[in-house]
Amino acid sequence: SPGLLVVAGSFAAFRLLNRGLERLVPPPPSARRNRWKWRNIWTSLAHSVLSGGGALAGFCLHPGLSEDMVGTHPPGAHSLVAVSVGYFLEDFVDMLCNQKLHQSWELLFHHSVVIVCFGTAVLLHQYIGFALVALLVEINSIFLHLRQILLMANLVHTPCYRLNSIINLGTYVVFRIATLAWMTRWLFLNRENVPLATYSIGTVGMAIMTPMNIILFYRLLRSDFFK
Numbered sequence: 001s002p003g004l005l006v007v008a009g010s011f012a013a014f015r016l017l018n019r020g021l022e023r024l025v026p027p028p029p030s031a032r033r034n035r036w037k038w039r040n041i042w043t044s045l046a047h048s049v050l051s052g053g054g055a056l057a058g059f060c061l062h063p064g065l066s067e068d069m070v071g072t073h074p075p076g077a078h079s080l081v082a083v084s085v086g087y088f089l090e091d092f093v094d095m096l097c098n099q100k101l102h103q104s105w106e107l108l109f110h111h112s113v114v115i116v117c118f119g120t121a122v123l124l125h126q127y128i129g130f131a132l133v134a135l136l137v138e139i140n141s142i143f144l145h146l147r148q149i150l151l152m153a154n155l156v157h158t159p160c161y162r163l164n165s166i167i168n169l170g171t172y173v174v175f176r177i178a179t180l181a182w183m184t185r186w187l188f189l190n191r192e193n194v195p196l197a198t199y200s201i202g203t204v205g206m207a208i209m210t211p212m213n214i215i216l217f218y219r220l221l222r223s224d225f226f227k
Contacts, residue, residue, distance in 0.1 A: 001123070003078065003079075003082045003122040003123065003125075004082075004122075004123075006079050006082035006083060006086070007082045007083075007085045007086045007089070007119075007122065008086065009086065010082065010083040010084075010087055010090075011086040011087075011089050011090045012086075013086070014043055014046075014047065014086060014087050014090040014091075015090050017043055017046060018043045018090070019039075021039045021042045021043060022035060022038070022039055025038075025042055027152075028152075028153045028154070030152060030153060030154040031152040031153060034152070036094070036098040036099075037098075037099075037152070038149075038152060040094055040095070040098075041148045041149055041152070042149070043087075043090075043091070043094075044091065044141070044145050045142065045145040045146065045149070047084070047087040047091075047138070048138040048139075048141040048142045048144075049142055050083070051080060051083070051084050051087075051135045051138045052136065052137075052138035052139035052140075052141065052142060052175075053139075054076075054080045054135070055080070055132045055133075055135035055136050055139075056136070056139070058076065058077045058080065059132065061074075061076075062074045062076075065077060065128070065129035065132060066129065069127065069129035069133070069186065069190075070126050070127055070129070070130070070193070070194070071126065072128065072129055073125050073126065073128040073129075074128075077129075077132055078122065078125065078128050080132070080135070081118050081121055081122055081128055081131045081132065081135070082122045084114075084118055084131075084135060085115060085118045085119050088111045088114050088115050088118070089115060091107075091111060092108060092111045092112070092115070095107060095108060095111075096108065106212065109208070110208075110209070110212060113204075113205050113209065114134075114205075116201060117131070117134070117201055117202065117205045118131055120198065120201060124198075126198075127198065127202075130183065130202075133179060133182065133183055133186075134179070134183065136175050136179050137175055137176050137179055137180070139171055139175045140168070140171040140172050140174075140175040140176045143164055143167050143168035143171055144168060144172075146164050146168075147161070147164055147165065147224075150164060165220075165224040165225070168220065168224075169220065169221070169224070169225075172217055172220065173217075176213055177214075177217065180206065180209055180210055180213060181210075183202075183206060184206045184210065187199065187202050187206065
């Protein structure tokens with residue numbers, strides 16, 4: 001399947017990027033004790049820029065995606081979802097090899113859900129529009145990853161960190177909470193048009209993602225604004 005080839009190529013490309021990032025973006029002294037994490041965050045930032053920007057471009061270039069979330073699957077949009085599957089697989093392996101399980105289980109669980117949901121869309125050549133809506137979440141992830149980079153670089157008490165915190169919170173509400181709420185509503189309204197197996201995967205995915213993102217939003221508020 002061409003989709004699986006794209007997934008494999010994406011996995012390899014993000015793996016190579018991860019390995020070479022320390023030369024491209026050398027870690028500051030405050031981050032040298034955790035070099036793998038520095039590389040991991042920059043790799044995640046690259047994916048967020050690619051997938052978040054690609055999802056926006058996909059809806060602009062293919063308006064039919066927003067009208068038909070199930071059947072419309074332009075090659076570019078399908079490939080973007082497959083690239084994201086490859087990235088989440090790479091990040092899953094990276095965390096599994098470099099981080100203790102009790103520190104990473106939430107993200108590993110999150111990635112498992114995303115891989116199953118996106119992988120289903122790639123294999124079936126359906127629900128690509130729905131998957132692209134989910135990738136709009138990555139627009140907020142850009143600022144989440146920038147926040148982590150600034151924290152590791154010991155730049156917390158700077159105007160740049162403060163500005164990023166405000167943008168991060170705003171994009172969190174618009175592109176993460178609102179997007180997940182819209183996806184849940186779409187599943188509910190289209191229950192009769194979605195096969196039971198696919199509907200079950202989507203419903204379980206939303207049931208897991210929604211509370212996880214609400215908890216993360218609370219943590220961000222507490223850390224950046226109510227500390």
